[in-house]
Amino acid sequence: MAHESQSAARLSIDESEIELPIIAGREGPKVIDVGKLASQGYFTYDPGFVSTASCNSEITYVDGDSGVLLHRGYPIEQLAEHSDYLELCYLLLKGELPNAAERAEFDWEIKHHTMVDEKLRTFIQGFRRDAHPMAVMCGIVGALSAFYHDSLDINSEEDRLRTAMRLIAKMPTLAAMSYKYPLGQPFIYPRNELGFAENFLHMMFATPCEDYEVNPVIARAMDRILLLHADHEQNASTSTVRMAGSTGANPYACVAAGIAALWGPAHGGANEAVLNMLDEIGDERNIDKFVAKAKDRDDPFRLMGFGHRVYKSYDPRAKVMQQTCHEVLNELGAQDNPTLRMAQRLEKIALEDSYFVEKRLYPNVDFYSGIILKAIGIPVELFTVIFATGRTPGWIAHWNEMIGGGYRLGRPRQLYQGHQRRDFVPLEQRQPSESIGR
Ligand code: CMC
Secondary structure (H helix, E strand, O other), X not given: OOOOEEEXXXXXEOOEXXXXXXXXXXXXXXXXXXXXXXXXXXXXXXXXXXXXXXXXXXXXXXXXXXXXXXXXXXXXXXXXXXXXXXXXXXXXXXXXXXXXXXXXXXXXXXXXOOOOOOHHHHHHHOOOOOOOHHHHHHHHHHHHHHOOHHHOOOOOHHHHHHHHHHHHHHHHHHHHHHHHHHHOOOOOXXXXXXXXXXXXXXXXXXXXXXXXXXXXXXXXHHHHXXXXXXXXXXXXXXXXXXXXXXXXXXXXXXXXXXXXXXXXXXXXXXXXXXXXXXXXXXOHHHHHHHHHHHHXXXXXXXXXXXXXXXXOOOOHHHHHHHHHHHHHHHHHOHHHOHHHHHHHXXXXXXXXXXXXXXXXXXXXXXXXXXXXXXXXXOOHHHHHHHHHHHHHHHHHHHHHHHHHHOOOOOOOOOOOOOOOOOOOOOHHHOOOOOOOOO
């Protein structure tokens, strides 16, 4: 990893000058190493981490201006065309593409970790039927740490790898259980003769009364959805996994923290928010009104599924997803579905409207994945669970890289704006407080 200091930045403050090493990575902007600033009496201030690199990584590279996404150097478009989700899991975890024997062994291993302990059924049954599946996922993934004491030594590479396999293999099983539970349907066991995405669809849509015949176009679309979500460098949920991992917490707990972070509508919850927004728009005739609301600075409404913190050009994943979306809509003859028609109109308007063009707000990956999932018949509340399932190899690869590569406890600092020191006031002397809720 390129990590040697190549030059230095000089920061002048009052009379003094502080020299800060500049470090070049293999790709992307150089970074200024500010680690020594604290000892000089300064912190840096960067809410939202817009200009802050929080770690070294060799896994994924994103160039948001040019719309580039590389996993271990391989462009996402090539991976989507020539590879599949499980092979990408291998690549993210191990750093290289597997040869045929390695691939077969990896597939075998994953298949033989797909079942979950029967006690997890009882655990899930403790939730209300109307619990949001992401709430269920936060709980049950964290709970896995109570079932696999045999491999929780984070300093053992073998344990870390076994945990990674378990998580990748079990997430679809858990996701399908979180789908079946509110329906009141029995959980469906995994089947080893099926491919990864096929098995996932089988566990969701089969019942003990009848098999579910997996449509290959839908299976391919599901594999692509998982593949396109597999990793995206230091996004909010992955950074959360790393932060939790930096305390030495067990990997299941760290991934549960990542799932919680993913849930929000500014991150993985966006695919659900897209469909909720389309419901709210209700009719094609209302689209212009909602586009106007999105453009109004005084209105908090935003077009869900548009814009990205990093991509200021077309998200390369969205391009692949758009193509898959059209394949699925054609296959299912869903072009006439009013919600899906509305989504297509919205996409066209936003791509042509000067507000979105000037601010470089393109449809993102969640815009299309939401539409595909809706067309497949997956309920909206489950969309973010599918994202979480796909993102699991990314989370666990980053956690493994961090733990295996040396790390420090993550502990950001702050710009304190509260009261200065003041003396405690006894209860009987206190005035009504005006500052409650500050
Ligand atoms: N609709 C309308 N205006 C928008 C939108 C939108 N979806 N997104 C950004 N803007 C405007 C925003 O109001 C701001 O305008 P101004 O400069 O006049 O104040 C400008 O564009 C820049 O926005 P920002 O909030 O400073 O950009 P950000 O990088 O902080 O936000 C974002 C990125 C993804 C949170 C935001 O674009 C957004 O809220 N999009 C909708 C939610 C969404 O689709 N999220 C999924 C992201 S992709 C999946 C993932 O990575 O998890």
